[in-house]
Amino acid sequence: MKRELTFLCPNGHLGFAPTKEKSFYIGVETKPDYILCDSGSDDIGPGPLGSDICASMKSTQIHDLELMFVEARKLGVPMIIGSAGDTGSNSKVDMYVDIIKDLAKKYNVSKFKLGYFYSEVDKQYLFTKMNAGEKIEGLDGRSDLTREELEETDRIVAVAGVHPFIKLLEMGADVIIGGRSSDCAVFAAPAIQQGFSEDLSYYLGKVLECASFCAEPYGGKESILGTISENDVKVKAMLPEQRCTIASVAGHAMYERSNPFYEYVAGGLLDMTHCKYEQYDEKTTRITGPKFVPINGRVKVKLEGAGKVGERFIGIAAIRDPYSIKNVDKMIEWAKSQVRELFGDTGYELHYIVYGKNGVMGDMEPVKEIKSHELCVVVQGVAPTKQMAQEVTMTGTRQLFYSRLPEVKGTAGSVAYVLDEVIQASAAYKWTLDHTVEVDDPMELFPVNMIEVGK
Amino acid sequence: MRTKTLNELAKTIRSKNAGTDKITFDIIFREQENYEIVKKSGVLNKKLICQIYGLEEKDICDFVEFDPAYAIKFTIYRKKPSGSAGETDIFGCQQYPPLLDIEIPV
Numbered sequence A: 001m002k003r004e005l006t007f008l009c010p011n012g013h014l015g016f017a018p019t020k021e022k023s024f025y026i027g028v029e030t031k032p033d034y035i036l037c038d039s040g041s042d043d044i045g046p047g048p049l050g051s052d053i054c055a056s057m058k059s060t061q062i063h064d065l066e067l068m069f070v071e072a073r074k075l076g077v078p079m080i081i082g083s084a085g086d087t088g089s090n091s092k093v094d095m096y097v098d099i100i101k102d103l104a105k106k107y108n109v110s111k112f113k114l115g116y117f118y119s120e121v122d123k124q125y126l127f128t129k130m131n132a133g134e135k136i137e138g139l140d141g142r143s144d145l146t147r148e149e150l151e152e153t154d155r156i157v158a159v160a161g162v163h164p165f166i167k168l169l170e171m172g173a174d175v176i177i178g179g180r181s182s183d184c185a186v187f188a189a190p191a192i193q194q195g196f197s198e199d200l201s202y203y204l205g206k207v208l209e210c211a212s213f214c215a216e217p218y219g220g221k222e223s224i225l226g227t228i229s230e231n232d233v234k235v236k237a238m239l240p241e242q243r244c245t246i247a248s249v250a251g252h253a254m255y256e257r258s259n260p261f262y263e264y265v266a267g268g269l270l271d272m273t274h275c276k277y278e279q280y281d282e283k284t285t286r287i288t289g290p291k292f293v294p295i296n297g298r299v300k301v302k303l304e305g306a307g308k309v310g311e312r313f314i315g316i317a318a319i320r321d322p323y324s325i326k327n328v329d330k331m332i333e334w335a336k337s338q339v340r341e342l343f344g345d346t347g348y349e350l351h352y353i354v355y356g357k358n359g360v361m362g363d364m365e366p367v368k369e370i371k372s373h374e375l376c377v378v379v380q381g382v383a384p385t386k387q388m389a390q391e392v393t394m395t396g397t398r399q400l401f402y403s404r405l406p407e408v409k410g411t412a413g414s415v416a417y418v419l420d421e422v423i424q425a426s427a428a429y430k431w432t433l434d435h436t437v438e439v440d441d442p443m444e445l446f447p448v449n450m451i452e453v454g455k
Numbered sequence B: 001m002r003t004k005t006l007n008e009l010a011k012t013i014r015s016k017n018a019g020t021d022k023i024t025f026d027i028i029f030r031e032q033e034n035y036e037i038v039k040k041s042g043v044l045n046k047k048l049i050c051q052i053y054g055l056e057e058k059d060i061c062d063f064v065e066f067d068p069a070y071a072i073k074f075t076i077y078r079k080k081p082s083g084s085a086g087e088t089d090i091f092g093c094q095q096y097p098p099l100l101d102i103e104i105p106v
Helices: A021-029 A049-050 A058-077 A090-106 A123-129 A148-152 A165-168 A183-193 A197-206 A245-250 A323-327 A328-343 A384-402 B034-039 B046-053
Strands: A004-009 A032-042 A079-086 A110-119 A155-158 A175-177 A224-229 A233-237 A262-265 A268-271 A278-279 A283-290 A291-294 A299-319 A349-355 A375-383 A423-439 A450-453 B003-005 B013-015 B022-028 B060-066 B071-075 B104-106
Touching: A004 A021, A004 A183, A004 A197, A021 A058, A032 A058, A049 A155, A049 A299, A049 A423, A058 A079, A058 A090, A058 B104, A079 A090, A079 A183, A079 A375, A090 A110, A090 A175, A090 A450, A110 A165, A123 A148, A123 A224, A148 A423, A165 A183, A165 A450, A183 A197, A183 A262, A197 A224, A197 A262, A197 A268, A197 A291, A245 A278, A245 A283, A245 B022, A323 A328, A328 A349, A328 A375, A328 A384, A349 A384, A375 A384, A384 B071, B034 B071, B034 B104, B046 B060, B046 B071
Parallel strands: A004 A032, A032 A079, A079 A175, A110 A175
Antiparallel strands: A004 A224, A110 A450, A155 A299, A224 A233, A233 A283, A262 A268, A268 A291, A278 A283, A299 A375, A299 A423, A349 A375, B003 B104, B013 B022, B022 B071, B060 B071
């Protein structure tokens, strides 16, 4: 076992915005033992998972994979990617595998082992479990999964822990493309596989997963180098202008997490309550004291699922009349009543977002009295068919024009339009699953594959 | 009593998704002094957050003081999961501004 291992992380969400090359190449010069990062997020809303598309641009995904692949093969070190193509669905794993094959051809790379695993979960698998009386437990305040919610779901991914990554590393993989996975597992897996403690390995993953978000001054998509030893984790900013400070590293533990002390992964809980942070040198912070608490018995694996709600159109209307601005709620009520007359009370969704009033915060907006001299109303209609969604949205937008406020001076039309039409938007989806499933062996959800690529 | 706003005292005040069903708020201070002033004032608490955002205490799932980062952090449940139709802030990143004006006695 090596006394230390180093991990170069170039990007916190590969493909979402391009990896910055300068700090990446500085990182490559340190000859890291692994080049690896995560490529997924549930930040992007339920649409990409539900409709099985990427939120990232393909040209950026190829750019980022190419940088990592070329340098990893030159150095002869493993390259590991988690949550391929934003969602980690099966088709996105296949897409990344194909990109790697194309790059191998392009650079005429000699033979290497390409491992990959899938994360999608078949609905029937969960129905069978539920029929057998097993609970699919809700997270984040959700109740246990119902049959109805499962039926409404189009696609489900399970969030892998370290298990399939370790399996593929043991099988000798040089490049790994993962389905949906915990960000931190991408990094923890190789460290654990090489014999480092779970305590430090999971922390290493936690601190590296967002790349330069753990450095200051703020600047995304810059490379970060993590080092694990028997006693500590060190994290160093690669960009000359950035540093990893106690404040930036500790601050990052909070980022996008409800609690800075705990991180749940398949197989246990990382407890950061007793982490100690020290400034090791100008650009490097040293961390000791994290604790991993493995789960006893069956492993709980997180599930993410998305289901289609309907087709969606958007209408835009603007208001300048001061009396109308004060009474915008009445205008909206009028338009809604006209939609109800045509389409009834149910079977569609109609949403009004009023910019200039509470368009950003909705009911959470504390400013109740508005001083805006103009408002923008965005109308969103969702219905089972395109035609109905278009008509609901059109009626809901056009009837703002005819709204009958008794004291308005202007009687020729109550709103201004950028376009006298409604615009088709992406179909509306919702997050149907944020749950966990219990399994005896986490590998049962993550089938692994290995192929040989190269000349 | 002299007061300063959180905007004047904190280095970072932000909100962001924490998964699909929650939004988390971070108030981070550059130096220990300002952090301690805010922490000890007790002004920033669950009750005030409920008042500002029109929430009930059960809507707040975490409220922690995080000494290593000189930070106060709280997390709330979303009314609807991120990205649902009619939902207004897919990343949850523009929900913090009402915190800027909170007055802290100094």
